[in-house]
Structure formats: C-alpha cells, structure tokens
Amino acid sequence: MFRNLSRAACALAVGIKNQVDTSQQPLLNEPMINRMCLQKCLPAVQAAGQDCQMYVGDRIKRAVGFPQLTACCKPLRYKDFIISYDTKNRIPNWVYEHLQYHKFYKDDPCDRRVNVCPFNDDSAALGNEKPKFHPDCRIHGYHRADVRDYCDTEYELGLMADPANYPFDAEACAETQVMTNVVPIVPGFSCGPWFDLQCYIREKLVRENKSVYVCSGPLFLPCENDGKVQMKFDVLGEGEVSVPSHFFKVIIIETHDGNLELESYMMPNCKPEDGEEVKLDDYLTPLCQIEHASGLIFFPEKKVCFTSNNKRRGARLHAL
Amino acid sequence: MFRNLSRAACALAVGIKNQVDTSQQPLLNEPMINRMCLQKCLPAVQAAGQDCQMYVGDRIKRAVGFPQLTACCKPLRYKDFIISYDTKNRIPNWVYEHLQYHKFYKDDPCDRRVNVCPFNDDSAALGNEKPKFHPDCRIHGYHRADVRDYCDTEYELGLMADPANYPFDAEACAETQVMTNVVPIVPGFSCGPWFDLQCYIREKLVRENKSVYVCSGPLFLPCENDGKVQMKFDVLGEGEVSVPSHFFKVIIIETHDGNLELESYMMPNCKPEDGEEVKLDDYLTPLCQIEHASGLIFFPEKKVCFTSNNKRRGARLHAL
Numbered sequence: 001m002f003r004n005l006s007r008a009a010c011a012l013a014v015g016i017k018n019q020v021d022t023s024q025q026p027l028l029n030e031p032m033i034n035r036m037c038l039q040k041c042l043p044a045v046q047a048a049g050q051d052c053q054m055y056v057g058d059r060i061k062r063a064v065g066f067p068q069l070t071a072c073c074k075p076l077r078y079k080d081f082i083i084s085y086d087t088k089n090r091i092p093n094w095v096y097e098h099l100q101y102h103k104f105y106k107d108d109p110c111d112r113r114v115n116v117c118p119f120n121d122d123s124a125a126l127g128n129e130k131p132k133f134h135p136d137c138r139i140h141g142y143h144r145a146d147v148r149d150y151c152d153t154e155y156e157l158g159l160m161a162d163p164a165n166y167p168f169d170a171e172a173c174a175e176t177q178v179m180t181n182v183v184p185i186v187p188g189f190s191c192g193p194w195f196d197l198q199c200y201i202r203e204k205l206v207r208e209n210k211s212v213y214v215c216s217g218p219l220f221l222p223c224e225n226d227g228k229v230q231m232k233f234d235v236l237g238e239g240e241v242s243v244p245s246h247f248f249k250v251i252i253i254e255t256h257d258g259n260l261e262l263e264s265y266m267m268p269n270c271k272p273e274d275g276e277e278v279k280l281d282d283y284l285t286p287l288c289q290i291e292h293a294s295g296l297i298f299f300p301e302k303k304v305c306f307t308s309n310n311k312r313r314g315a316r317l318h319a320l
Numbered sequence: 321m322f323r324n325l326s327r328a329a330c331a332l333a334v335g336i337k338n339q340v341d342t343s344q345q346p347l348l349n350e351p352m353i354n355r356m357c358l359q360k361c362l363p364a365v366q367a368a369g370q371d372c373q374m375y376v377g378d379r380i381k382r383a384v385g386f387p388q389l390t391a392c393c394k395p396l397r398y399k400d401f402i403i404s405y406d407t408k409n410r411i412p413n414w415v416y417e418h419l420q421y422h423k424f425y426k427d428d429p430c431d432r433r434v435n436v437c438p439f440n441d442d443s444a445a446l447g448n449e450k451p452k453f454h455p456d457c458r459i460h461g462y463h464r465a466d467v468r469d470y471c472d473t474e475y476e477l478g479l480m481a482d483p484a485n486y487p488f489d490a491e492a493c494a495e496t497q498v499m500t501n502v503v504p505i506v507p508g509f510s511c512g513p514w515f516d517l518q519c520y521i522r523e524k525l526v527r528e529n530k531s532v533y534v535c536s537g538p539l540f541l542p543c544e545n546d547g548k549v550q551m552k553f554d555v556l557g558e559g560e561v562s563v564p565s566h567f568f569k570v571i572i573i574e575t576h577d578g579n580l581e582l583e584s585y586m587m588p589n590c591k592p593e594d595g596e597e598v599k600l601d602d603y604l605t606p607l608c609q610i611e612h613a614s615g616l617i618f619f620p621e622k623k624v625c626f627t628s629n630n631k632r633r634g635a636r637l638h639a640l
Contacts, residue, residue, distance in 0.1 A: 057395065057402040060416050064533050064572050064580070066395060066404070067414050067616040075377065075386060082377040084386070088540070088615030094387050096380050142612045213384050220408070222555040231562060232552045235542040240612075242551060252384050260384070292462045292560075295408030296387040 080172035081161040087143035089242035091183045094217035095160035113168040136180045149237025158185030160216040184243040188271030213252040218244030400492035401481040407463035409562035414537035415480035433488040469557025478505030480536045504563040508591030533572040538564030
C-alpha cells in the first residue's frame, strides 16, 4: 500500500514558483495536490541539517516555521481599542478599551466637539452616514468573517467595542464596524442587560472615576444534553462564524485616589424576557469562572492580584 | 439601579496582599467577589496616566496587561517535540516532531541502544514500566486536562506525539505521556488509518528521506443538524476537555537531494468499519482545508510556498 501511495504522491509532485497575495479567499473546492516541492525552504533546511545538535524546536522553526494562529499573539491595534482575534471561531477572543471622562462629556462650554456617533440622533440629523462593516485584511482570507455569513440567519452583528464609547471621534466610531469586532448575537440581546451594562460603565463608572479599562469577549459554555455534557453552537455561512453562548465584560476601574478595582460580568447570548426587570448584579461573575471558560488568564504579569483574588474570596467565605 | 449596584460592589471591595502558586486548581464554587482593589498595579497606572498621549494599547498593557491565552504564543518545549496548547479546549493546537532515520534504526551492529518504547514487546520483556500520564505545570490549573476527566467516558487518551517515534529514548517516550500531548479519541481510532499513517511515516518516509517534519493536531468540523450548520462535540470532566471530530497530520519531507515536499491528511475521530480496507490516500487533504478548519496558517514566514500551493493547484486543475 505504501508503495502505491508513494507513486500516487510522487505523480502529484509540483514545483513552486509564483507569489500571490496571502489575504486571498480560500480555494476549498479545488482538486487536491497532496505533495509539493518547497524549493524556497532549501537553504534554511541545509543550514538546520548542518547543526543536528540544535534543539528540535529551533530546527523546526528554522526549517519550516511554526504554524501561526494569525494575530493571536499580536493583538490587532485600532485607533481607540485593541483586539485579540480567534481564527478558529472568526470572532474576537477579547476587545480591550480604555474609557476616559473627557472623551464622553463636555464640561467646557467652549468645547466645540460634535457628537458623531452614527447611532446618535444628532448625528443622524447632521446627515452622517452610518459606517459600513468592513474586513480587516491583516486576518488571512481563510479566517475572516464576512457580513454575508450573517445573511439568512437568525443572528445580528453585535459589536464588542461600542461605537457609543466614541461620541466625538468619527474615526474610532467607524473602526468599531470592523468585522474583527463583530460577534453573532441573538436579536434583542443588545437591548437587554448588555445595554444596561454599557450604560452603567459610561454613566456611572466613567463619570465617577479617573478612567475605566473594559475587556469584552465571547464565551462558549457547554450544556447537559442526553445525560452528556456537550458543546453545541450554530456556525454561520461559508466563513463558519461561531455563535457564542455567553459574553463577558471584565472592568478595571482606576479610581481618583489611584486604586484599581475590578468588576466582572457574564451574560447569556439571548433575548431578555418581556417586562423582566434587569438587575446587573445578577450577572456579576467571579473572574476565575470567566478565565476557566475563556481559556484566558487576566493580569498574567500581575499574578499577585489575580491569584490573591481567589485567596481573598476564600477568606471572605469564612468572614461572611 | 446603578446607585444600588455601586453600594453592593463597594461593600465587596477587598485588598490584595498574599501571593500564591498560580498553578493551583480553580476554586469555582466559591462565593463571588466582584470588585477588588489591585493596589500593586498603582505605580504602573500612575505612570500610564502621566502619558495620556500614549497609544491606548500600550496604556492598557502597561496598566493591567493583556489577557493571555496561556502558552499559545510560546509553544511548550519538550526534549524531542514541541506543542502549542489550546487553553479553551484543553488539548493541543498542534504538536510538531522532527523524525530522523538514525533515531529509529540501527545499521551499525555495534550500536548497543535498546528499544525502550513502553509499547514495544521487548521493552515489556525488559520489565520497563509504562510511563504514567502527568500534567504540565506550565499550563494554569484552570486550563489543564486531567486523566480523571477521561474516567467514566467512552473516550480514550490519544497521543499526538507518538512514543513509538522514540524507541531508543526513554525520556522522550515518557514525555509523550504529558497531558498537553493528549486528545480524547474514540476507541479503535488509533488502530485504524491513523496507525497506518504513523507506520507509513516511520517505515517509508523516514527510511527513504533525509528527515521528516510532522505536525499533528485536532480539528472541529461543523455538521448539518435540523437544517442548521452546527458545531457539536462532547466535553469531558471538570476540566471540560473538548472531543475533536477530526485529526490532521501535515508532513514535510526533507529529501536527500535537499527538497522539501508536503503531504497533508485529515481523518475523522471514529472507529474504522470492521474488515474495511484502509487506503491512506483517501485521507489526503488540501492544506488549505486544514488551515481553514484549524485556524492555523502553516509556513507563515514562507508565504510563497503556502500560497503558491493554491496557485499551482489551480494550474493543475486545467492541466489535468
């Protein structure tokens, strides 16, 4: 069998010459070439071969390079927020914002800034066009979400970095419409507790504190099904965009006296019940639960804060 | 509501003092502390505050640090292979090995090495104990898989880096039993085409070529369910270890004349039919399909090889 396969494989051997744009869409319907010559890698490999004593990881990296989860290690920089992108699910891992009072509110009557938030009535009155959703070409075509993926589905495009956080900054507002900031949400979700939480951050936390750091992102929580614990979620369009079951917000509040304080929330990706009175504190969630579900570690360089959180919680358990 | 929540949150404020081991298991059943003071971060924040002109990403990184997908950016180094770990699914993203003839075979009669592979009969005869599965403490307790997660499930512990690849190296053999190298497999999977593929790599590719680079990993492919495309997979134990639907192997062959050639395979995580004749070439899969499903880009620094693959495939489409 190996001999046959070898012949088959060799018969398919092809040389490599051309260079093309890496951001092209995938050509998944093409016939298979299972073996190809990577002539260009030759010098690197010869070099690696010369040094058999080199550590295996370095040999591999030097000869063929490690596979990359695109833009996972290097968050994507935007004007007023920063995004870590999940290439498997085609949605962000997290979106980080730093909100400051002076960016929201005008105390000085001479401040001539105009509210340009496309979702603001004045802005609409000014005839400002709502910005259109656009892709981020730094993400490879294989792993990009597209507005078309959301067509003919029951889901809406939800934004992690909220345009209403940048009322006087047209560029930042427009940037929130980048597809790397978009997650599929159940219609009505963004009008429920998620909306209240965004208002609470702007109207209370930002007003009353020096500044607020907000990290938002999706979560996938398993559920029990036929006596088995299973992960089950919809996948949208050709881009195969995953629909998360929950969302989180981790909020770090920088108080005027210079302390940092933390609040963390988790909310299901669903429509709130009609007439349901929303209590934000029902959604307060220990950071460790969010870290367990998200695969993230917050404050990785500040383990003392992070781990002490558990310790202190344990201490309070007895105190309460 | 905000006022009430604020009081509730402030009432929960706690200070940070102790430092503890970050690899401890999560304490998910503890009561919630939703707000805590992170005094330790104060100097960094004051510094950040002094420079309001600093880029938002740098301000956030300096004040609170970015959340980390542990060990995602830095692959985990082992003696004879290297692993990128998926903290969300508690299984590897990929495991890379570099296989060389002299590590498998003894041409020199004076070569006194003894086959110590724990799954080898001679080794068993020598009374070598099978190494036990062990955790990698570099992975945070929140995101570690444990052998107990597999108890009372229908799945077995499957190894991505194969101990049979290190017959004369007890340390490397033992290292393949690290939990970061383990993925849940359906019983019988490892005796089917996956086993044949491993034999084909050792018996043919490694024998006939200078060396072979092998990248193995899990895949999650959606399926159509009630007219909807859905992702659905089992999740095991408290560690919530995800069971992949497929596995891939991307094989880069370094020939004696110095070329690199590529073969890529994808196989479903299932038991082969009884009496089914396995043909490996039925599992040959275009690299782009594996990259699309895995969220990975292979050869990121060698885009010419990678993207030309598509071009060449397109070219062959007309040639054939």
